[in-house]
Amino acid sequence: MEEKFIPDIVIGRLPIYLRALQGMLSENRRVTSSQELGERLGISAAQIRKDLSQFGEFGKQGTGYSIEFLADQIGKILKVDRVWDMAVVGAGDIGSAIARYQGFANRGLQVAMVFDNDPEKIGSQIGSFVIEDIKDLKQKIQESGILIAMIATPSLAAQEVAEELVTAGIKAILNYAPINLSVNEHVHVQYIDPVIHLQRMTYYL
Amino acid sequence: MEEKFIPDIVIGRLPIYLRALQGMLSENRRVTSSQELGERLGISAAQIRKDLSQFGEFGKQGTGYSIEFLADQIGKILKVDRVWDMAVVGAGDIGSAIARYQGFANRGLQVAMVFDNDPEKIGSQIGSFVIEDIKDLKQKIQESGILIAMIATPSLAAQEVAEELVTAGIKAILNYAPINLSVNEHVHVQYIDPVIHLQRMTYYL
DNA sequence: TAGATTGTTAATCGATTAACAATC
DNA sequence: TAGATTGTTAATCGATTAACAATC
Structure with missing residues (x-):
């Protein structure tokens, strides 16, 4: 099992991303971009992409991120895909x-x-x-x-x-x-x- | 009025220092050091001294900081010397x-x-x-x-x-x-x- | 005086941003 | 195809730490 080191400051932002994504879901949104998410949160788009890249590739060039998919993935990373x-x-x-x-x-x-x-x-x-x-x-x-x-x-x-x-x-x-x-x-x-x-x-x- | 720029991350630590100092006061302590404060808070002594040095000189070489004086000074900086x-x-x-x-x-x-x-x-x-x-x-x-x-x-x-x-x-x-x-x-x-x-x-x- | 601890400088470390090739 | 946006690299920026002269 490859235990890659992830800075704690990155872990600390994931719940913020997740909360924003779940908010978008409740507005029936389907797709977002690092730019839009960044504007909502007051965080640069580059930082969001960099943070996510620590864990894998979750987006599609040209179209952005599926909100539901990304929320699921972050939930798994944070281990809140259970109760x-x-x-x-x-x-x-x-x-x-x-x-x-x-x-x-x-x-x-x-x-x-x-x-x-x-x-x-x-x-x-x-x-x-x-x-x-x-x-x-x-x-x-x-x-x-x-x-x-x-x-x-x-x-x-x-x-x-x-x-x-x-x-x-x-x-x-x-x-x-x-x-x-x-x-x-x-x-x-x-x-x-x-x-x-x-x-x-x-x-x- | 010289408005020196202080990083927000430093401002964010001042309330933590203040809370710890007030805790020490309630234990009837009189004097502390950057080392002791750092150990209580899980912050390096160097960082505490660096943070405080942004605002002035509050300690004495050899003996450390008067807890009451330092708490008062931080209270003034944070503008909580009023209600x-x-x-x-x-x-x-x-x-x-x-x-x-x-x-x-x-x-x-x-x-x-x-x-x-x-x-x-x-x-x-x-x-x-x-x-x-x-x-x-x-x-x-x-x-x-x-x-x-x-x-x-x-x-x-x-x-x-x-x-x-x-x-x-x-x-x-x-x-x-x-x-x-x-x-x-x-x-x-x-x-x-x-x-x-x-x-x-x-x-x- | 000897020991302790500050305030500060310079070095190190880490985080953020800019930029762009890849590609949907 | 043209436009948009990702993932990633390299550059920049900022924060932390180590070290030490000053001095109580």
């Missing part, structure tokens, strides 16, 4: 919003479990999920084989939760708590903190 | 979670208004906010002079809302709807879509 179960830790406002979020559908992801440590919340429902006791986190995650988790706890708990998740076999963490996590380097971590995005813009105001 | 009012558009799960989010405190930002178009929601409360009619969005935003907005509407409405916000004078948009917005280039846009982050990790699983 990944995810665990949510923390059933506060953010955790609840994630658990109910409709936007995972058709994008290869779904919430499967929600955990909290509050006795008042454990056993109650969020959408179709019964909130489980965080004490059972390790066992439930190991049993299910879930590899992806989202942390939506207070900052103070996040590092400890992350360590528990890693022990349970989690390989990818999306952290909503506004702190940097320190985990084994073979575990992938991404961060969502609205303040980081907002402060990046206040500089320019 | 910016923000508008939230869309009072569903995500909009509600944003409106109630405690994490804006002491980071230069606060929610000031929440809008929705659902007659059932208009007039009711989220936290301390009364949900306002989206029909009044333009007028209320213009009156208040708010420059920052967050979009938490369904995808189909997001582009239209963005245009209305720009007309009302908004200069920075944080978009939670999973679509790319097309707006005047002098308006700053940032995106939060958990699926983008998650798909970036599924590639490696």
Whole structure:
């Protein structure tokens, strides 16, 4: 199996391309070009072609790309041509919003479990999920084989939760708590903190 | 006024540095070094020093940086040494979670208004906010002079809302709807879509 | 003083863009 | 055929790192 090295910055753009392609599909479009896609995304056409060329040849000279075919191919590359179960830790406002979020559908992801440590919340429902006791986190995650988790706890708990998740076999963490996590380097971590995005813009105001 | 050009990628790291410094402050730490900061963040010490050197000299040879002083300086650079009012558009799960989010405190930002178009929601409360009619969005935003907005509407409405916000004078948009917005280039846009982050990790699983 | 760490320069590394032959 | 657009190469551009004099 030839494991060609692909820069992470390229991997990071593929989900953006995929989202735009699925948007075009929902507009019943059939074909697009690197130029059109680039204009929609504010990315140069050359860069899109270069990125895609890392994985194969998906277009036709003169006509461009079949939107459906390219979306399928990118989905396969990103391994979202299946559905990944995810665990949510923390059933506060953010955790609840994630658990109910409709936007995972058709994008290869779904919430499967929600955990909290509050006795008042454990056993109650969020959408179709019964909130489980965080004490059972390790066992439930190991049993299910879930590899992806989202942390939506207070900052103070996040590092400890992350360590528990890693022990349970989690390989990818999306952290909503506004702190940097320190985990084994073979575990992938991404961060969502609205303040980081907002402060990046206040500089320019 | 000397307007030196600073790469956007550097601006993008400043909020990360600031968050880490504030974390250290809350641990009652007084002094840090580029090396320690780098280790916490997974960024090289050289890069941190290079980034900071774009704005001035904040450290002392031999001893490092006063955490409080450096945090203050970065706060000034990012213009979060004041409090910016923000508008939230869309009072569903995500909009509600944003409106109630405690994490804006002491980071230069606060929610000031929440809008929705659902007659059932208009007039009711989220936290301390009364949900306002989206029909009044333009007028209320213009009156208040708010420059920052967050979009938490369904995808189909997001582009239209963005245009209305720009007309009302908004200069920075944080978009939670999973679509790319097309707006005047002098308006700053940032995106939060958990699926983008998650798909970036599924590639490696 | 000796040790530590900054700010900065120069070298290296990597990413983006321009350009074009190939070809649908 | 003429026009359009790909995939790819080489050139350009920009970001990161290594190294070290300055100095606390």
